[in-house]
Amino acid sequence: MRRHSGVGKTVLALTMAAALAAVSACSKDANTSSGTGSPTSVEVMSWWVGPGEADGLAAMIALFKQQNPGVEFVNATVAGGAGTNAKAQLATRLAANNPPDSYQRHAGKELAADIKAGDVEDLTYLYDQNGWKNLFPPGLIQAITDNGKIYSVPVNIHRSNLLWYLPKTLSDNGIAAPPQSWDEFLTQAAAIQAKGKTAISIGPAWTQKHLLENVLLGELGVDKYNGLWNGSTDWTSAEVVAALNKYIKILSYSDIKSAGADWQPALDRVIEGSAVYNVMGDWANAYLAGDKKLAFKDGYNVVASPGTAGVYNFLSDSFTLPVGAPHKATAEKWLALCGSKEGQDAFNPLKGSIPARKDADTSKYKDYLATALADWTNPSTKVVGSLAHGVVASDAWNSEIDTALGLFTASGDAAAFAAAVKQSYEKNK
Ligand code: GAL
16 A cells, blocks of 8 residues: 655644644534435535546546436536635535535635534444545645534545746747746746746636645745644745835736636637736636647646645535435445545546545556655655645635735735734634
8 A cells, every 4th residue: 555654744744733733622512423315316515517527526526426326417507606605605514504416625824614514424333334544645634624523524635836838939939948937937037028928827716725725835835834723823024025016016017917717718819829827726727738739748837836845735625414415325325436546546536636535546547646745754854734725825815815815915014914814813813
């Protein structure tokens, strides 16, 4: 069995401990009995619809139907990258006590809020029944655990800190290699702009936050980046404000004034060659290799985003059992599939992610995905958590960061943004 030596490390454990530190006991009564509800259907809510998102889910749905003939699978997807729209719709349904049978939630602080609100069931019994406790990396289990109880089933590991490009565009523009620091990027960007091209494409607000987290990581390094989420790095310090000013400089070389409608249209500009780079998570691999049929390395390529070589900025999609799920028995079957080796090996090669389980069939992960697995399992890789995808900040803090970021990208006032984020941290911690 392949060892996940890179992920049992203290760094991930510490990140996760911080991520869940604020979680307290449930406020609703959890229904702990198993197997209630009609066995004839299951409604699963996610945001995996459209190119680069849907194929992995479709493969898991096909397996589910094969394993559960006669059970109708209600695919309640809500379009919109990073779940911006899905999360809003889910919040309405949860508030109305009308949950789906299972919904997608990122491991970390995003799930912690649901645990605190009593919205999700304790799934420890599924881990016991399926022998899962030792099959997932301990740091990941910690990110979905509160008070010794485990609350979701992780299906994958995604990486956030990636810079995508086409080798042909680089050579067409006389660029020898992608930048290894944001300063190097800015030098390249000035030359790219002089040629009338966009140095970095961008999409809607969440993609701007995705870029921001990786600029902060690249500029501040792992320890200070981690400190941003636990109060030990002062947002208003000169170093953080300098990184924020650099972010604004980077954005000035982007197409933010005509930003893509979502992450795929932003990548389309890279594919067409009108933009040179895009920072995006590795769901981009599913789009470039799967939907656009580009060849890894020759057609498209990817490196760690500037300043983050050797760092894995991770996030994990997981599925829950909401309290009051109408079809609990079939939801348990869905969750069993999500946690299974077969399910993860069907889903991840098409999703652009690597399995959350430690024992997956490595032969199924080729090209970019083979490099992702190698990096994730490399003991010297440093693991940190994503802001835009729920690991390091609660939804409450994240949404205040969103508001402040909207103002910041318009005004360019780094000090005001830093002060607002710091204040919001103090309020939400
Ligand atoms: C992330 C999610 C990924 C992918 C991406 C783009 O939040 O974890 O699986 O779907 O959004 O929508």
